[in-house]
Amino acid sequence: MSRKGKTQNHLANKIELRPGENIGNNSAENDDEFLFSCFVDHPALSVVADITSSKHFVSARTGAGKTAILRMISKNNTNVSEVDLLELSLSYVANSDIIQFLSSIGVDLDLFFQVLWKHIFCIEYIRSRFSVTDANKSRSLFRRILDTFESDDRRKSALKYLAEWENKFFITMDENIKEVTQKIEKQVDTNLSVDLEKFKSKAGYARSLSQEKKSALVARAKKIVDSDLLADLGKVMDLLSTFDKEEKYKKQNHYILIDGIDEKWVDETIRYKLIRALIESLRSFRKIQNLKIIVAIRADVLERVIQETDFSGAQREKYDDYFLRVKWNKDQMFDLVNKRINFLFRKKYSSENVYYSDIFDPKVGSVDSFSYILDRTLYRPRDIISYLNICLKLCEGKSKVSQTVIRKAEEEYSRIRLQALVEEWNTALPYLQFVFSAIRSRGNAFQESDFFDHTFIDEIVLSVAQENYEPRDPVSKLSRSSLTHGNEIPYEDMSKQIISDLYRIGVIGLKTNVNQSFIFSHKDIATVLPATISKDTKIRFHQMTRIGLNLSNVKS
Ligand SMILES: Nc1ncnc2c1ncn2[C@@H]1O[C@H](COP(=O)(O)OP(=O)(O)OP(=O)(O)O)[C@@H](O)[C@H]1O
Numbered sequence: 266m267s268r269k270g271k272t273q274n275h276l277a278n279k280i281e282l283r284p285g286e287n288i289g290n291n292s293a294e295n296d297d298e299f300l301f302s303c304f305v306d307h308p309a310l311s312v313v314a315d316i317t318s319s320k321h322f323v324s325a326r327t328g329a330g331k332t333a334i335l336r337m338i339s340k341n342n343t344n345v346s347e348v349d350l351l352e353l354s355l356s357y358v359a360n361s362d363i364i365q366f367l368s369s370i371g372v373d374l375d376l377f378f379q380v381l382w383k384h385i386f387c388i389e390y391i392r393s394r395f396s397v398t399d400a401n402k403s404r405s406l407f408r409r410i411l412d413t414f415e416s417d418d419r420r421k422s423a424l425k426y427l428a429e430w431e432n433k434f435f436i437t438m439d440e441n442i443k444e445v446t447q448k449i450e451k452q453v454d455t456n457l458s459v460d461l462e463k464f465k466s467k468a469g470y471a472r473s474l475s476q477e478k479k480s481a482l483v484a485r486a487k488k489i490v491d492s493d494l495l496a497d498l499g500k501v502m503d504l505l506s507t508f509d510k511e512e513k514y515k516k517q518n519h520y521i522l523i524d525g526i527d528e529k530w531v532d533e534t535i536r537y538k539l540i541r542a543l544i545e546s547l548r549s550f551r552k553i554q555n556l557k558i559i560v561a562i563r564a565d566v567l568e569r570v571i572q573e574t575d576f577s578g579a580q581r582e583k584y585d586d587y588f589l590r591v592k593w594n595k596d597q598m599f600d601l602v603n604k605r606i607n608f609l610f611r612k613k614y615s616s617e618n619v620y621y622s623d624i625f626d627p628k629v630g631s632v633d634s635f636s637y638i639l640d641r642t643l644y645r646p647r648d649i650i651s652y653l654n655i656c657l658k659l660c661e662g663k664s665k666v667s668q669t670v671i672r673k674a675e676e677e678y679s680r681i682r683l684q685a686l687v688e689e690w691n692t693a694l695p696y697l698q699f700v701f702s703a704i705r706s707r708g709n710a711f712q713e714s715d716f717f718d719h720t721f722i723d724e725i726v727l728s729v730a731q732e733n734y735e736p737r738d739p740v741s742k743l744s745r746s747s748l749t750h751g752n753e754i755p756y757e758d759m760s761k762q763i764i765s766d767l768y769r770i771g772v773i774g775l776k777t778n779v780n781q782s783f784i785f786s787h788k789d790i791a792t793v794l795p796a797t798i799s800k801d802t803k804i805r806f807h808q809m810t811r812i813g814l815n816l817s818n819v820k821s
């Protein structure tokens with residue numbers, strides 16, 4: 266490890282931990298002081314910020330530092346547009362009668378959504394790259410573009426596309442969304458007005474249509490939605506890229522950053538489709554060489570997009586090049602902790618360096634104390650910041666964090682972690698809370714064979730049946746169908762699925778083969794398929810869950 270603190274007795278004497286002392290807020294949005302002063306130069310930052318790399322998506326679980334990376338890019342560069350999804354009029358799209366009509370007759374809106382994203386990013390790039398601030402500048406830029414390409418026949422469609430926006434290159438992304446949607450709406454309205462009226466006035470109209478009529482409508486609607494807009498936008502990007510090279514302007518990198526995609530920025534009915542279209546459309550932006558669009562996406566949201574949209578294995582692989590997964594190792598986590606402790610104490614107490622080992626007892630029992638803490642995290646900055654902050658809180662008035670405190674802090678930490686896991690996976694695995702309750706109620710009497718015990722499964726099935734959420738994951742679906750349709754409970758399948766899910770989220774480690782050691786999803790492979798799990802599979806609970814699940818005496 267890079268930085269070993271020296272024990273400085275004189276220093277320890279000077280230190281008295283004051284109330285409210287902490288090593289930062291656990292969300293990068295509210296952590297300015299520590300984040301920027303104690304930034305750990307994780308290699309993910311330079312890869313993502315590299316304008317030539319294909320990594321457009323920073324993907325990781327909650328608390329791994331996605332926002333931190335985006336904020337650092339924003340701080341280090343001048344030409345950055347940060348997209349606030351909550352401020353975009355995407356609800357306008359979701360609520361549009363016409364879009365709902367198209368969706369109800371079965372038009373795949375994926376291409377329209379791609380048009381939407383591509384359009385807003387192209388215009389945003391033009392605005393930022395050429396500093397277009399008003400209609401006059403917009404028109405004069407368009408003139409320059411026209412002068413450059415007018416004689417080139419291959420540029421015709423791109424020029425025609427841009428001509429429609431010639432005095433609007435400065436408008437906000439939000440206005441752009443409305444404009445594009447209205448444009449499509451107008452065309453649908455003109456071409457399919459009779460059916461549209463019927464749709465608006467008659468509930469269930471789409472369902473009452475014959476298959477033939479529906480297909481004819483879909484074909485006509487598709488012509489409008491797909492039209493040639495996508496192809497045109499591709500040509501617009503080509504044009505921009507050439508124009509950019511010929512421009513006398515100083516070359517600078519431009520970034521468009523998108524965070525908060527996991528929040529409720531638009532109704533669920535279209536959110537996952539919009540994300541899917543975003544993933545698809547970003548690939549083509551590589552054409553514009555000094556623009557990079559970067560999206561932070563939580564691993565569970567990505568899972569959900571895969572669940573919800575038709576994202577087959579082959580297609581997934583195609584996208585792998587675009588995703589950068591942020592992983593932390595022990596040295597990097599130690600660095601993060603030391604930087605933060607040092608920053609806190611130098612600011613408050615002395616000009617001397619103060620590191621982890623100046624403040625924390627070296628051992629918990631026979632284990633190195635930092636390893637003890639780290640073993641109770643999923644190797645994510647948020648976990649360790651949270652653990653250490655609880656330790657500091659429990660040490661008010663003292664100068665050291667003793668091993669007793671580290672153990673005491675674990676109680677609160679473990680409970681907070683389990684609650685956070687339930688929240689993190691609430692959309693993908695809503696049944697998780699019931700598994701936790703079932704384990705917790707058995708507490709120290711719990712054995713790994715209980716996962717295959719019928720009473721254990723019955724308890725979960727009953728709890729799921731009493732809730733009225735939309736079942737999406739296999740366990741919830743099986744539970745619901747057993748109780749509502751009287752299907753027999755497929756006990757073994759459910760046990761395996763639960764074990765597989767718990768592995769995926771980091772609650773348990775598995776040993777599927779006697780010759781192997783235990784594996785955990787945050788360090789080893791991300792998933793273990795239910796089919797590879799059997800009653801002989803060995804299970805070990807992650808240390809972070811043991812107190813929260815009342816398992817502190819279960820052998821680990
Ligand atoms: N490279 C880093 N250097 C220093 N601190 C970091 C770094 N990365 C993350 N952190 C800190 O870790 C905490 C969690 O990071 P952040 O909020 O960026 O996670 P996230 O991946 O965006 O999570 P979520 O999915 O919940 O939004 C924050 O306190 C942040 O300041």
Ligand SMILES: [Mg+2]
Pocket residue numbers: 293331332333524525
């Ligand atoms: Mg974040």
